[in-house]
Amino acid sequence: MxxxxxxxxDRERAQARSAKGGKAKDDLTPEQRRERDAKALQEKNARKAAGGEAGAGSNAAGGGAKSSAKK
Structure with a gap:
C-alpha cells in the first residue's frame, strides 16, 4: 500500500514548523541548565512547604476523614 x-x-509541514522558531534556545551549558533547574525546584519545594504549613493536618499522614469501610 x-x-x-x-x-x-509531512516534510513540508515539519519544515514550516521549524521555520517558525520551534523550541526556544536558552544558550546554556548542561551544567548551567542543571543549576537553574535545581534552583527552581528548591524554590518550588519551599513554596509548597510554606503553603503546606498553613493547612497542616489536612492529609499529611494519609489519615484523612475518608473511611474505607466496605459493606
Missing part, C-alpha cells in the same frame, strides 16, 4: 504524497506533505 502506498502513501502517495503524504510523506512530502
Amino acid at each position: 502506498t502513501r502517495g504524497n503524504q510523506r512530502e506533505k
